[in-house]
Structure formats: C-alpha cells, structure tokens
Amino acid sequence: MHRPLFEPEHQVFRDSFRSFVENEILPFHARWEEEGIVPREIWNKAGENGFLCMDVEEKYGGAGISDFRYDSIVIEELANTGASGVYFSLHTDVVVPYITNYGTEEQKQRWLPRMAAGEWIGAIAMTEPGAGSDLAALRTTAVRRGNCYIVNGQKTFISNGILNDIAIVAVKTDPQAGHKGISLLVVERGTPGFERGNQFHKMGLHAQDTAELYFSDAQVPVENLLGAEGQGFKLLMKELPRERMSLSVGAIAGARAAFDLTLKYAKDRKAFGQPIGSFQHSKFLFAEMHTEITIGQTFIDQCILDLNAGTLTNDTASMAKWWTTELLKRVVDHCVQLHGGYGYIMETPIARRYLDARVATIFSGTTEIMKEIIGRGLGL
C-alpha cells in the first residue's frame, strides 16, 4: 500500500535498518528465544548505527531528529520480520522521552548519552502485583531521608526487567494523596536495596526479558526524581499516548506481516484440487482482513503525523491502541486457522506470531481501559 507520509530519506533509513535486522538479528533470534533474552551487544550495535533514540539532541548523543516516522520504521521492521525479542521501542519511544521531556540538564547529561549509545538499557516500572489498570492503587513507597528516597515495594511484569540499567519507577511519595501522591524516580543498576527477580515464562515474546523488580530500603538519590514530587501521574498520562502509538504501529505492521505470509501459503497449499485461498470462505476472509488492515494503516499513519505535530490526543491514541491490537488478535487467529494443522506447529512462523500477539491487547493499558478513556472523553 502506498503510504504518502514517508519521504525518500525515510526509505533510506528503512533500508539501512532492514539490513541491520537481516544481518544482526534474524540469524540469532531463535537462539535468543531459547535463552529468553537478547544479548546486550545488539543494543550497543543498534546505538552505534543510530537506531536508538533518534530524537535525542545531538549534544546528548542522539541524531536530533524529532520525527516519529523514524521510530515507526524501527517498530515496523521488527514487526515485519517477527523479531519480537528486541524491544528497542520501549527504550526509544517510552523511557527516553520521560528524560528528554522532564529531565533536568544534569539528568540529561548523566543518562542520555549512554542510552543513545545502547550502553544503558531502559525500562519503565508502573505495574505491581496488586495494581495494573488501577495505577493510583500502587503501593511502592518512597520516603525522603536526607539526600535519598528510601524505596520499598515490588513491581511486576517489567519489560527489559533483567537487562535494564535504568528504570523509571512509579512510587508513592504521599500515600494518602491518591494519584496526586505518585512520583517518578529513576533507579539505576547497582542501587543498594534494588534487586531483580526471576524472569516470567510467558506464552510468547520468548526473547523478551519480563521480570519482577524488588525494592527493599533501596536508596535512590534525590537528584533522580523526574519532575516534581506528586507529578508522576500527570507525566505518565502525558507520555502514555506515545507509548500506545508505538504499540499500535507494531500491531498493524504485525497484522500485515501475518496476512502476507498466510496469503502466500493459501496460494500454494492445495485441497480438493485447488488452492485453499480460492475457496469462497477463504477469499472473503482475506478480503475482509486486507480491507481492515488497509483502513487501520491509514488511521495509524494519520496518528503518526498527529503525534509529530503534537496534536495526538489521549483519546485518539487509545482508539488506535485497542482497535489495532484487537485487529492483530483477530488476524493472527484467522491466519492460524487458514494454515490448518501446520498453523499449530511451532516451526510454522504463524504459530509464534499468534503467541507473540496475544499480549498486545493487555499491556500498556488493556482494551477495556482504552474504551474507558474514550468513553470518559465522550462525557460518559
């Protein structure tokens, strides 16, 4: 499909990132899935080649290009190839913007160059065993004592949970104040009292390290507070649309990739003397999926431009997130069915895509929470 939002320079970047994925990621990805983690070197290589933190200013080691189309290309190429273990987007599109947008000059100098170089890997820790959708209910506390915050609590399901060197952690600095008592602290690897737990065994995304984080009288320097005390919830609400866009971009690209490989299969595979794709039921299914993916892509491309222009609203990002991830879920399910028994065999790429896709409607705000946000925006 022709996508007028991209200029020739984006295609150059796409070609370059695609060959990086083909040479540096795909040959090793199956092994990383077995190991349950990707090596740090791939982050270093991505940083060296300019594939991380593109919009970080040059003086902090980035390319200084504030254009989400580049971020989208990285997300799309990883989704196209099914390289689901390399979670660059969490680092570039979710974690780093908190520092570029709300960090002090000293914080930016301290963290951004190493993050842009891929030497330090980022994570964001909001979810707790007892608080996911209901963020205001989080219980991890941070009490100021001298030059440190003393942090106690537990975070769960944290992506880059093992690899991270720097985690933005949502804490309660005023437990009585509900969401107004939430603050964001940046916790570095090696902080006394900060430990990571074991990795979760997940249904999919096998090369992604998802883990628990523990804080037991962890001593976080006061200089690591992002923004002001009590501002955390506001900052999260401001940044979540970008996070949700990154997932939407990946979801629509993943749906297209699953569709493409299944279409090819359905043209080759024969039953009753004809390609299985030519049965009217299959043909109509392909026609419906093609239509929905094309419509979805058009909407996402407009959202990318809106994000660039600073006009993407929380409601629109929520629409994008729930609709594209639900579409992805439907598409991979149809695609497994169209593969017949082979669709259930792990050696068939669609089987892994099916398992990888399932979480998309859950993390970064569930479908139900997205609809809550949209409903609230409608005054309901």
Ligand SMILES: Cc1cc2nc3c(=O)[nH]c(=O)nc-3n(C[C@H](O)[C@H](O)[C@H](O)COP(=O)(O)OP(=O)(O)OC[C@H]3O[C@@H](n4cnc5c(N)ncnc54)[C@H](O)[C@@H]3O)c2cc1C
């Ligand atoms: C692989 C993976 C990676 C993740 N990465 C991160 C990460 O890096 N950082 C991080 O902080 N978190 C991360 N998460 C956590 C994720 O964001 C949460 O799991 C998600 O927000 C849902 O929270 P919960 O699991 O507590 O579910 P709950 O909040 O307990 O929800 C359970 C069910 O109840 C529904 N529900 C809840 N409230 C309402 C409501 N008001 N109306 C209607 N239905 C409702 C939900 O939609 C859901 O269906 C990750 C999760 C996974 C699985």
